[in-house]
Amino acid sequence: MSFLGEFDHLKIKLQDVKLATDDFGRTKLIGRGGFGQVYKGELSLPNGRKMVAFKRLDRRLGQGNPEFYKEIMMLSKYKHENLVSLMHYCIEDDEMILVYEYASRGSLDRYIGDANLTWSQRLKICVGVARALNFLHDPTETHQRLIHRDIKSSNILLDDKWTPKVSDFGLSKAGPANQLHTYVFSNAVGTPGYCDPLYFETGFLSKESDVYSFGVVLFELMCGKMCFEYQNGRLTQILVNNWRKCYEENRLDEIVFRDIKKQMQSDSLSTFSRVAYRCINKSREERPTMAEVVKELEIALEQQVSFVVKSLNLFINELKRRHNIYIYIYIYRRFIRILKRKQI
Known part of the structure; x- marks a missing residue:
């Protein structure tokens, strides 16, 4: 593709990828997603050898060239400490591979129900993700507003210091930088449980759709549960409506993660739960901006510390x-x- 010319400096050979991943060996496989399988391996870089992650496109899963190219363009343009960094890409033979910085602790969904992830750590992770989304939603002279469209705990990666990195921009949508609000009409995409119901019903996408999805992640971290339940490989229940109802009826105590409940300072939990509830409000107009979410989460963290x-x-x-x-x-x-x- 001719428009990738400006990114030629990021291109690497398939031979280097295969060497780093033992030809996509099973021992190097670290994850799977809607884009394809993810492998880890060491690449020789100018400053030495470094562990990286290789995301290998599998068209049978529904994504393809548009998502691949969008990921390259978006992550080359948007730089933030809480966004995953694109390091290289490979287009050779029938392979299309993206190369990212390696997040040694994997994705956040692995730790939702783990009591070893403290309430303070959870708050710090939330603050980092909120700052990244605020950066994407608040356009400046150098970038357009970006709506992620698939915020969920499995798309939030963690490095060895527990720093969160928002990933997977293949479904994202860009909007103009000179408008207060951005509304885009598109076929609804996303993950059940996290997807904004209004977007799913109408096809109208706005930055508030990301706010809703992030609110679901906040509840997951507070409740120690994923937002959905599966049985025999089938989705049986989405918990968001129940979480919302518990908050409205002052029954938050019933859903808070019991294994870390004693760690939670009451004011911190109150501040956190209040902004989480506002995020999953059925009305877009009632949802906070990401700038407001950042402020409230920082207060909750300060109260806890x-x-x-x-x-x-x-x-x-x-x-x-x-x-x-x-x-x-x-x-x-x-x-x-x-x-x-x-x-x-």
Whole structure:
């Protein structure tokens, strides 16, 4: 394709891809999605060898050339610390492969029900994703507004520091940068449970559709459950309406993830749940902008961190009062290690 000329510097040979992935060997397979299978492998780059992820197009799954080219163009144009980085691509023989930075912890959906992912970590992940979406939705002189159209926990990747990276832009839609609102008419695409019902019913897409999908992810992290349930390989239930109803009837306690409930500072949970509920409002006009979501989530994170620090200080003061200096030193060192790992 002639329009890919400006991206020639990103092109690599199929031989290099096969060498890095052991010819797409099973031991290198790390995931599957609507685009195709994903492999990991090391590439020799100017600054040394680096682990990367290879996404191999499988046309039998429904996506094809348009999604492939869109991914290249979008990720080359939109740069943000919470967006996955496109490093290379390969078009050779019948293969079309995208090469991304490697997210060592995989996708967020793997950790939704894992109590080892703390409430503080969940808040930080949410703040990062919200900032990325705000960047896409708030056009500047250098880029158009971009509506992702498929925000879900499996499209949020995590690196070794738990930094979230929004991925999979094959279904995204761009809109003009000089308008307050962007409405695009298109065939509804997305994933059941996450897809904005209004978009699904009418075909009218707006940035509020991404807000809805992100709200579903917020509820997943708060409830410790995916938004859908499957039995025998078939979708049996979508939980979003039940989550919305529980919030409206002040029954949030029934759905909050019990395994991490004790970690949640009440104000932090209240702030978080309130903005999550607004995101999944049935009315687009009632949903917040991503700028508002970022602000509210940052407040929820600040409330949680303040609570953790205050609780630890009270505990240390009690130890000091009892003159138990050895336990005090142990707790202090452990606290410093936690801070370094950014887990509060």
